[in-house]
Amino acid sequence: MSVGVLLVDDEQLIRAGLRAIIASEPDLEVVGEAADGSEVPGLVSRLTPAVVLMDVRMPTVDGIRATAHLMSTMDKPPKVIVVTTFENDDYVYDALLAGASGFLLKRARPEEIITAIRTVASGESLLFPAAIRRLAANRGAAGDALKAAALTEREGEVLRLVATGLSNVEIASELFLGLQTVKTHVGNILAKLGARDRTQAVIKAYESGFIKPAG
Numbered sequence: 001m002s003v004g005v006l007l008v009d010d011e012q013l014i015r016a017g018l019r020a021i022i023a024s025e026p027d028l029e030v031v032g033e034a035a036d037g038s039e040v041p042g043l044v045s046r047l048t049p050a051v052v053l054m055d056v057r058m059p060t061v062d063g064i065r066a067t068a069h070l071m072s073t074m075d076k077p078p079k080v081i082v083v084t085t086f087e088n089d090d091y092v093y094d095a096l097l098a099g100a101s102g103f104l105l106k107r108a109r110p111e112e113i114i115t116a117i118r119t120v121a122s123g124e125s126l127l128f129p130a131a132i133r134r135l136a137a138n139r140g141a142a143g144d145a146l147k148a149a150a151l152t153e154r155e156g157e158v159l160r161l162v163a164t165g166l167s168n169v170e171i172a173s174e175l176f177l178g179l180q181t182v183k184t185h186v187g188n189i190l191a192k193l194g195a196r197d198r199t200q201a202v203i204k205a206y207e208s209g210f211i212k213p214a215g
Contacts (some may be wrong), residue, residue, distance in 0.1 A: 002029040003029065003050045004030075004048065004064075005050070006021060006034065006047060006051070006053070006061070007034070008035075008039070008054045009058075009083065010058045011055075014083075018053060019033070019078060022114070023146055024110075029146060032047045035058075036060045037056050037060065037062055038064060039109045040070065041070065044070060044074070049078050050078055051081065051117050051120055051121050052070070052079070052080045054067060054082050055082075055083050056084045062091065063080075068099065070099070079101045080095075080101060081103060081116055081117070081185060082102075083103070085106050085156075090136050092131075093135040093203070096132075096203055097203055099200065101197055102126020102199060104126070105144075128165075129153050132203060133206070146193065149192040150190065150192065151192060154185060155189050156210075157175060158185040159189050159205055159211075160205075160211060162186065162189075162196075163200065163205055163206075168183055186198070208210070
C-alpha cells in the first residue's frame with residue numbers, strides 16, 4: 001500500500017517538482033495539491049493523506065496555522081513536514097511547536113525528500129539537533145516548564161541524548177540499558193511533556209531552559 005502525500009505550496013513550480021520526485025517512487029503517491037493552508041483541512045478530510053508537505057509561508061493561511069488546525073481538530077492527523085527556504089526561519093520553530101514532525105529545505109536533494117516522507121510515515125520524527133539548537137538560541141529560555149513534568153533523573157539523561165539526535169538503539173548503548181527500557185523512558189517523557197514526538201519534546205526542553213543552547 002502506497003503512502004499518500006498532500007503537497008501544499010503557493011508556488012506551482014515547487015509543487016510540480018515535488019510531484020515528479022514522489023511519482024518516481026513506487027511506494028509513494030501524491031493524492032492532492034493545494035496552494036494555501038486554507039485548503040488543507042478539507043483536502044485532508046477528503047483525501048486522508050499519511051503525510052503533508054507544507055510550505056511554511058503562504059499568503060492567506062501559513063503552514064503554522066494549518067498545522068496547528070490539523071493537530072487540534074483531528075483524532076488522527078497526518079504527519080506534517082514543513083518546507084522552508086531557510087533553516088533558521090522562526091516560522092519553522094513555530095510549526096514544529098504546532099506539531100510538525102520535521103522540516104525540509106526547498107533545496108533538499110530528491111533522496112532527502114523521499115527519506116523524510118518515509119521516516120515520518122513510519123511514525124518517526126525528523127530531528128535536526130543543530131538547527132533546533134540555533135532556533136532555540138534565538139528564542140531564549142521561556143521559564144522552566146519541564147519542572148512541573150517531574151522527569152526522573154534517568155528520563156532527564158535520556159531527553160538530553162534525544163536532543164543530540166541519538167536513536168533509541170544508540171541511547172541504549174550509551175547508557176547501558178535495554179532497548180525496551182529506553183523506549184519506555186522516551187514514552188514516559190513524551191507523556192509527561194505532552195509532546196507528540198521527539199522533536200516537540202526537544203523543543204520544549206530548550207524552551208524551558210532544561211537544555212541550554214550552545215553559543
